[in-house]
Structures are given as structure tokens and as C-alpha cells.
Amino acid sequence: MGTIWFWIVAAMLTIYVVLDGFDLGVGIVYLFVARDEQDRRKAMHAIGPVWDGNEVWLIAGGGTLFFAFPLLYASSFSGFYLPLTIVLWLLIVRGLSIELRAHTHDSVYKTLFDATFSFSSLVLAVFFGAALANVIRGVPLGPDNYFFLPLWTDWRTGPNPGILDWYTVLGGVLAGLALALHGLLYLALKAAGVLNTRSTMLAKRLLPIVAVITLASVPATVIARPASLEHYQQHGIAWLAPAMVVVSLATIAISLARGWEWRAFLGSCTYLASMLVGAAAGLYPVVLPSVGTAGRSITIDEALAGPHAVRVGLVWWAFGILLAIGYTVTVYWLFRGKVPEHAEGYGH
């Protein structure tokens, strides 16, 4: 039962990253690829109908984490108190920037909201990456299963880490770049014209950088947390994830060269999903590793809610998630295709 819930939560958070990832990515590259008002509107319209629904995957994933693994939720959310609160503030700024931009005629305010939208998207992506890297590296759990991390200490992994050290910064940079690529591929898919060519061109340049850092992240992870390799050796099937990472990077490269927009974007979705699944496989059956000696790592079994709770949960969850997938597919279907070129009737 614990294993099922582990993968359910991992899957929901993965879907969140894949979906919200592209609208965060659009935010990151927005100022560079969408230079004039027409293109900026187009970029906004490409994510407009879906970004809020994408964010719901974070809320629902968080809620599911809460009820399936209360101990993990309690320990990690209070331990990462400051960065999480900053994430919340950024989500507020970002949501409002998107909303307010659509409300105003004034070019000064538009410039302001463009900047806050782009800035908050970038910092959010970096924070999410750093957060994941923190979980992989481990935290200094105390005997009571709690911890509290300062923002930084000496920038080294080891028994006295901070939220930011060389490894988590690497994770943040990789997330920022990977989501930027994801956003570019989404824009290329959804937009025609200048926006399309510019996005494609930038994606071609970004891809090798993402590939190199991805490669570098493997030895980095082994240094930061040697145990992750053991998990891989115990469960041979886990090697599928890194294999898929390589395949998907190759797919993106080939598709970009041939101009296959759909395949490039799907490749990027697969890339993100395989990275996350790979990270989860490296953790399993631990959910929050401990560094230092004071406490032990939190495992699935320890964190899992009571047996009856998780059993009834499975029933309604399966039912509810089918509905949710139904809504998500419907919305994407309704707003399929390229954002139309001539947005007549806009503004004024």
C-alpha cells in the first residue's frame, strides 16, 4: 500500500512539473522570445486557458501527500519553511501578473507585469529544482523526525547542509534551463510566425546546454548521496529512467532538426518525467533521507497514514482522478491548435 501511494504522489507531482513546467518555461523565456505586444499576447494566450488548471496539480498533489504521508508532509513543509513561503509569494505574484496584464491598457503597467511574470517564473523554476535536490541530498533530521534548514551554510553537502549548496544550486540551474527549453518547445508548438522561429532557434541553442548539465548531474548526485546508486543496483528496472532521459534528449534533437514540433514537445515531456521518476527511484523506499547522525531517514512505512485511511483513500482517489483527467483532457482539446495569428477584437 505504501508503495502504491509513493508512486501516486510521485506521479501527481510529475504531472504537475510537466504541465505547469511549460507555462513556467514560457514565463522564463517570455521577455527574450516575445518582443512586441502582439507576440506577448500570443504567448499569454498560449498558456491562458490552462495555467490555472496546471497549478491545481500542485495543490491536489500536496493534498494527497498530506493525507497519505502526514509525517513527511509535516516534517518537510516545516523544515523548508522559508523557501516554501517564498514559493507561495512567488505563486501569488505570478498568478496576479498574468491576470492583471490582461486587464490593463497601459503600456507602463504591462511592462511591469511582464517583468514580474517572467521574474517569478524563473525563480520558481529554480526553487523547485533546488527543492528536489534538497530531498535527494537529504536533510539533517533530528531524533523527532523534524529539522529546520537555514538558507545556506558553507555551500557544501555533508552533515551540516543549507538549503543552498553547490549541489542544490546545480539542481536549480538545471530545472531553470530544462523548463525554459520545455517552454520554448511549447511556444513553438502553439505559435506561428516570428514567435515560432525565435523559439525554435533558441531551443536549438539551449538543448546542448541542458544535455551537458543533465550528464553532469549524474556524478554530482552520486557524490551528494552515494546511497542513491545502491537503490539503482537493487532494482534493475530503475535504469529504465536514465535510459529514457537519453532517448528523449535525442528525440528532441532530431525533432528540432526536422521541424517536428509535436515530437519535440513530447520528447521534452518525457525528459522531465524520466528525470523525476529517476530521482524517485533513487530515493525509494526512503522519502526523506537523513544526513548526519542524529536521526534516521524517513521511509515510506514510517510516514504512511493509518491502514484504514489509505485504503478508503484509494477508492475515492481513483474515482476523482479519472474525473480530473477528464477535465484536463477536455480543456486541452477545446483549446487545441495554434494560437490564431490575428487576434482581432483585442483591447480597446
Added chain:
Amino acid sequence: MDALTLHRIHFAFTITFHYLFPQLTMGLALLIVAMKTVALRTQDVDQRERYDVAARFWARIFAINFVLGVVTGIPMEFQFGTNWSEFSRRTGGVIGQPLAMEGVFSFFLESAFLGLLLFGERRISRRLHWFASFMVFLGSWISGFFIIVTDAWMQHPVAYQQLPNGTYEVTSFWGLLMNPWAWLQYAHNMSGAVITGAFVVAATGALYMLQQKHQEFGRVFLKVGVVAGVISCIAQIFPTGDLHGKYMARHQPAAVAGMEGLFHSTPGAPIVLMGQPDVERQTIDNPLVVNKVLSFLIYGTTAAEVKGLDQFPQDQWPSALPLLFYSYHIMAGLGTYFAALMTTAGFLLWRGKLYNARWLLWPIMLSFPLPYVANTAGWMTAELGRQPWLVYGLMRTSEGYSKHVGPGTSLFTLLGFLGMYSLLSILWIVMVYTAIQKGPRAPVVDQGHDAHTLTTA
């Protein structure tokens, strides 16, 4: 200030602010369905057009509030873990369920159908568009339900057991959802949300009539708002408020004694209409009382004895007693005023005199902030009355907070939220005010000809 106090203020402030938005969206959602139903069923072409435009206008106001509800709601979901980690660890096996269900069952539904409601009008049939508005209504009311189930379990824990490691888990799924406290609280709370919606719609109507502009809509808004207002204001007091109070008197007698300012048990207890509780001397200063009414309200007979605070050890008294007393009295006082205002307006509407009764249009217009005050005061009553318990009888508030998050850190984020939310309030007021001033027929700023954005203006 110590960490516990700061965490409490932190939570209280952020959730009170969050609830400003859902109370309007939940109320408006119902009224939008009502307007769309009229538009769908009427044969009269003019009327159909008017109600369609009216529904579209309120859907725009809904959207603004919805976005603010979303961005302030996400912090709530996280705060259980960040600020109340020990509470989350121990009770996650119970209240994690309704909170996760809220996300899975209602937020997906709401965000999907809201897009359709706002921009689908030209792509789907009239019936389907009505259906979209209905689903948005359903989503927001389901969301309210799961939240209330969560809160009701904290007020009146049912269907749980304690595991050997000290945490709690749910033992019966239906038992949790069918908690009688939850249904009473839900009825009262949703009726309160309809009051907010009704007052905002009616006040806008009154404004248009007084300003003598958009008058055709002024009449529609007044009619819809006053009809919904009469029903919900009466339902708020009787049966929902009354039943809820009675149920509480049985299960949280200390809270009721605190709300009523009853320090000593008395047969034929009087009701205090106004006064200032003095906790040290255990009296009410300047009391304005009506004899025997409290006994009658709770037990149905004037002679029954009502338990006073002297029946409980002092460490089980609600910790912020005067605030509890005032919150309750503000809610109940405003409830009486709302019922009086709305029934008068309803009577004039029935006689066809409301639209010209300027003496009544003024108070209708000026009263729109008061339901927000009443709803907030109601929640303060509920939450302060529960003190010193976090989960009534099971877990004290002082056991539940995140012990590893120091007071400095908590103050830092509290100040951050204060700053951020002050800005939000200004933006909110400006946006809603501009939309109302422009009126229902104003062209939409960025409609994205083919509905390529969720946002409106």
C-alpha cells in the same frame, strides 16, 4: 511574542483574508446560475438579453475574485505543514482526506468549467453554457463542503481512532463526511455566503439606481439580490443559526458560555444583548439583558439551567474570551439587521415600490461590506470558541504548532503576508470598482476572440 502566538496570528490572518474571496464566489455562483436560468427559460427576448448580459457581468466579477481566492488559497493548503506541523502529523490520517478530496474533486472541476463559462459562450449551446455555470457553482460549493468537513472534525471529532504511534486515523469514511456538526455548519456557512453575494448584487443595483445609470440592470440586480437576500437572511437565523447554536450548547458548552458571556450557571438564563465582559471580576459591564431568553433559545423552556463558565476549570475556558464575546455579538447583531433590511426591501419589491425608495436604496448600497464583517466574525466565533483546543478534547493548540520554526521566522513571513495582502486588497478594490463603474455593457478588454485566455476584465 512567543512562537505559538505568532503562528496563530499568522494562520488567522491568512485564512481570514482568503475567506473574503470564496464567500463572494460561492454566493455569486448561485446567483449567476439563477440569472442564467431566467435567461434560459423566459420567452421574452428583451428579458433574455438583459439576464444574459447580467450573468456575463457577474461572471467577470466572479473571475476577479476567483483568481484572488486561488492565490490566497494555495498558502492555506501549505500552512498546515509549514506552521502546524505537529497537528498535521497527528491528524493527517483524518483531515488529510477531506483536504485532498477538495483538490481532486472540486478545484479541477472549477478551473475547467470557469474557462468555459467565461469564454465558451459563442462556442457552445445555451444549454451547455448554463451547464457550465452550474458546474462552477457545484465546484465551489463542493469545495466549501470539504473545507467545512475539515473544520467540523476539529470542532467535533468523529469516526477516528488513535494508533499506537499517537497519530489519528479515520475509521469510517462516511462517518467523517456525515458528521452532524459539518452539515449544520455547512448550511449556516453557505447561507452566509449567499448573503454576501446577495448584498453585493443588490448594492450594485442600488448604486445604479441612485446614480441613475445602467438602470435597466439596476432593477435586475435589485430584484435578484433582494429575493436571494430575504431567503438567505432568514435561513441564516432560523433554522441554521438556531440549530447550530443548540448543537453547540450540547457539545461545546464552554464555548457557548463564553460567547454569551455567562460566567455563572443560571436557571432561566438571560440573554446579554450588549455589554463588556470583564474576565478578571467575572462580570459583564453595562449589560443590556433580556431575562430567560437564553434558556429558551437553547432548551426551549424558560426555566432550564444553562451551564456557565464556573462549571469548567479555568484552563478550559476559551482563551480570548472578550474577543469571542464580541465576535459572536457582532455576528448575531448584524444578522438581525440583515433580516430586517432585506424583509423591508422584499416587501417594497413585492409592492413594486423598491426602485424609487431612495431612503432604502441608500442603506442597501452602504451595507455591502457588512456581510464580510459578519462572516469573519462568525469564523472568529467558531475558532476562538474552540480554544484552547485545536481538536476539541483531543489536542491542544499549544501542542500543534511547528516547534522548529522560531518566532523570528514566523514573524518574518507574517509581515511578508501582511505587506503582500495589503497590496492585493488595493488591487482587488480597484478592479472590482472599475468593473462596476463601467457597467454591464462595457466591452471586454482582452477577450481573446477565440477564448484564448482565462482572464477577463
